[in-house]
Amino acid sequence: MLTYAAQRLTESLIVLFIMSFLVYALIGLMPGDPIDLMISANPAFTAEDAQRLKELYGLDRPLLERYAAWLGAALQGDFGYSRLYQQPVGEILLPRLGWTSVLLGLSLLLSVAIAIPLGVLAAAKPYSPLDYGVNLICFAGISVPPFWLALILILLIAVPFQGVPAGGMGEADAGVWERLRHLFLPVLTLTLASIGGFTRFMRGAMLETLGQDHIRTARAKGVAPRRVLVGHALRNALLPLITVVALSFGTLFSGALITETMFSWSGMGRTIYEATLGNDYNLALVGLLTATGFTLAGNILADLLYAGLDPRISFKGETG
Template sequence: MTGYLVRRLGQALVVLWVMSFVTYGLLALMPGDPVDLMLSGDPNVTTADVARLRALHGLDQPFLERYGNWFMGALQGDFGYSRLFSAPVLDVLGPRLLNSLLLMGLAFLLAVSVALPASIAAARRPGGMADRLINLLCFAGISVPPFWLALLMILLFAVSLGLFPAGGMATVGDGGLGDRAAHLVLPVLTLAVASIAQYTRHGRAAMIEVLREDYIRTARAKGATERTVLWRHGFRNALIPVVTIMALDFGALFSGALIVETMFAYLGMGKTIYDAVMGNDYNLALVGLLLATSVTLAANIAADIAYALIDPRIRLTGRGRA
């Protein structure tokens, strides 16, 4: 497994380098630059001032030279300075990264803990009452737009019932653990709904296919209990396609929670990346997108390791899965 992990980490570094070059190029193609935005509020700036500022920020250099300077600085741990927040990029992204990991992790755990038992309950008797009800709820969960669901959550639980805060991360003057947890409830539920529906649908399909296999009929013929058949023989073999979906969704949760973070005024990576792109904050947008890519790559490597743990027939070698 060590050779496999070294190989995958090498591939991940290559992907990150390619992503940094492509993202840097796309950001450079955006209309305007940081100097233009800084000067838009001061009509008395002279041409000499513009030239001096462009030279100071390296915007007068060719594209490849600018990217090379940024890349060499990144290798030394210097990812640049955020224009919007007037602070080093890592100082800005550090707290936002932890916020997103907390929100994403809780939503992911909630989705898995609800979806897996629901998928087994639905697959146990396809076409039955439980299967129809779970399918109906899954279709509703997939179809509901996140922004509309967030509004419903706010109106019901914050405005009408007053059970949870409508937004933010902590109450001014409080900020304790209980207060922080209360502010997380609504965004976590909103973010988890679509994932629950997706995982349940895929888990149900995989479980139905597994329960039709010969070894399941053999286990039942030997007198194994229904619980043993479902959880020991069926559930484990149905996990592999579900783990693939979870790994892909994990990266999407990290960078795709922009709507939820905006609706609940939650300071996470999604909103930070959006603000950086809209504000032409090149360094902040670039590093934020690279962090999102890193999380997606790490989730895929973790999924490959999970394959080997779930199915002993799968071995991780230096050349890939065997």
């Protein structure tokens, strides 16, 4: 397993390197640059001033040369300065990464914890009123846009109940309870937006597993229905769900952008969006690469969890 993990980590680093170049190139092709914005904001700037600043920041050099310089500095832990915040990129992203991790982690845990039993119950009694009710809830959750859901929750919860904040993060020195109050609506929004998809995948995986030969054999031997569902079918049905959850890391980051904007939550999604609009190259680049790294890490974790759930899976390419 260690050899496989090292191999996947190496592959992920290669993908991250390729993505860093592609993102750097795409950001470099965006119209305008920080110097142009400075010139438009200050009419006193002359063409000589602009040329001197571009030479100072290396914006007059070819794209590959600029990328090589950025990569060399990044490998040493220097990700540059943010033009918008006038601070090192690492100092800006680190706390925002923490807040996004809390938001995504809580919503992911809650949505999976709710989706698994719902999917199992729906698959245990297919085409029953319970199954139709669960499917209806799932389709509603999948169809509702996150921004509209956020507005509805603000109207239904934050407006009548003054103890639930409609946005913000509280004071800088706020305690745990204050943070939880501000987290309630963003976490609820992301959880409700994710439950539908996870439940549908769980239901489909359970139905497929319940139709396999070893499940029919277990039932023929007189194994209790509860044990068939939980002990035999659920473990195999979790494998497709793990893949979906791992791949949803990137989707959750994009969903967090909308949710963080709606609730004024200073996380990664909102920071990347503001950096892109403000032509803050360093901040947008490192933020996007961080989101890519989270997605790759989720895929590696999913592959490693496969072996724990299904002993037939071998990392040497053999199944038994």
